[in-house]
Amino acid sequence: MKPQIKNIRIDSHVHILPPRRLSALLRWIIRANPAHPVPADITAEMILSDLRAQGVTHFFNFAYPLDLAETGPINDFNIAFCAGTPGAIPFGSLHPDDENKPEIAQRLFNRGCVGIKFHPFVQKFDPWDKRMEPLYDFLEEAQRPVLFHTGFEAFYRMQMPAAKLEALIRKHPRMPTVFVHMMFPEIERAYRLLEEFPMLFLDATNVFAVFRPEYKPMLETFGYGSGLRDVLFEGLCNYKGRIMFGSDHPAGMGSLEKIYGDIENFGLPPEAINSLTVDAPMTFVKSFTDDFSSLFMDGIPTAVESGARAANALLSGAGPTNDILIPCANKVQGGND
Ligand SMILES: [Zn+2]
Numbered sequence: 001m002k003p004q005i006k007n008i009r010i011d012s013h014v015h016i017l018p019p020r021r022l023s024a025l026l027r028w029i030i031r032a033n034p035a036h037p038v039p040a041d042i043t044a045e046m047i048l049s050d051l052r053a054q055g056v057t058h059f060f061n062f063a064y065p066l067d068l069a070e071t072g073p074i075n076d077f078n079i080a081f082c083a084g085t086p087g088a089i090p091f092g093s094l095h096p097d098d099e100n101k102p103e104i105a106q107r108l109f110n111r112g113c114v115g116i117k118f119h120p121f122v123q124k125f126d127p128w129d130k131r132m133e134p135l136y137d138f139l140e141e142a143q144r145p146v147l148f149h150t151g152f153e154a155f156y157r158m159q160m161p162a163a164k165l166e167a168l169i170r171k172h173p174r175m176p177t178v179f180v181h182m183m184f185p186e187i188e189r190a191y192r193l194l195e196e197f198p199m200l201f202l203d204a205t206n207v208f209a210v211f212r213p214e215y216k217p218m219l220e221t222f223g224y225g226s227g228l229r230d231v232l233f234e235g236l237c238n239y240k241g242r243i244m245f246g247s248d249h250p251a252g253m254g255s256l257e258k259i260y261g262d263i264e265n266f267g268l269p270p271e272a273i274n275s276l277t278v279d280a281p282m283t284f285v286k287s288f289t290d291d292f293s294s295l296f297m298d299g300i301p302t303a304v305e306s307g308a309r310a311a312n313a314l315l316s317g318a319g320p321t322n323d324i325l326i327p328c329a330n331k332v333q334g335g336n337d
Contacts, residue, residue, distance in 0.1 A: 013246020064093035102138035
């Protein structure tokens with residue numbers, strides 16, 4: 001499948017991390033699923049090349065701290081990496097123990113991050129944790145988005161009840177919020193929330209993969225038949241503009257080729273696919289930033305090749321990517337605070 005409009009395809013969920021974190025992530029995934037087709041020693045350049053092979057021109061890059069000391073370095077990495085990688089769009093993160101969360105978030109936005117991404121299961125906190133309240137109040141005022149991993153509780157053997165998530169956005173209805181993975185399997189409830197909360201968005205990352213024939217017995221074990229597939233399908237057609245699609249590469253469900261094959265094989269009308277992979281994520285980014293207009297100019301497929309060069313330089317310790325002359329590298333301002 002080729003990208004639909006202006007040759008743009010946006011992947012709303014990618015994890016390019018510092019080498020140590022990348023290899024830890026892959027080792028963890030491969031332990032959980034020895035058949036995971038991504039090599040444990042995958043590099044940023046290899047991920048970029050996989051993305052390019054699937055026609056991805058832009059992607060949201062997520063990197064989050066696992067402990068308090070990592071907040072600074074992991075955000076520095078992501079911002080520098082994205083600054084040197086045309087089409088790479090950074091999202092910052094924080095640790096629940098960070099003090100002064102609003103100030104940290106504001107600095108991240110000043111340096112080009114679009115929003116804040118959390119993986120509460122991996123970062124070991126509840127989204128409704130009281131420590132997060134000052135951040136949510138700030139994001140509501142600043143009109144910047146927060147993205148939460150939601151759903152797939154059985155896989156993580158942890159709980160994040162949909163009712164608690166609903167209560168959170170009810171408390172902060174103006175906070176732009178993305179429920180990544182659509183609270184899977186609570187897709188129907190997620191759609192109902194879209195009706196009620198105009199600032200809520202969904203991200204269908206990993207959701208299509210579950211409907212591959214090989215997972216049918218597992219779905220049935222959990223009590224979900226073809227009804228859930230129909231629910232998913234209908235909402236993707238009805239809520240165009242509110243739902244994005246990402247791969248979770250290199251930690252997604254299979255090779256990138258297989259993951260993009262999932263959307264193609266789902267039988268969606270072209271305009272629904274286009275909304276997932278172009279219109280919804282582009283509108284999302286544009287709604288919350290004013291310095292990304294150059295990202296989506298006509299005529300760009302941006303040069304992921306130069307991104308690979310920049311990544312290479314960055315990861316081999318060649319210094320800040322600002323020194324590398326590549327198009328669009330000026331989209332991230334500052335870089336030292
Ligand atoms: Zn992810």
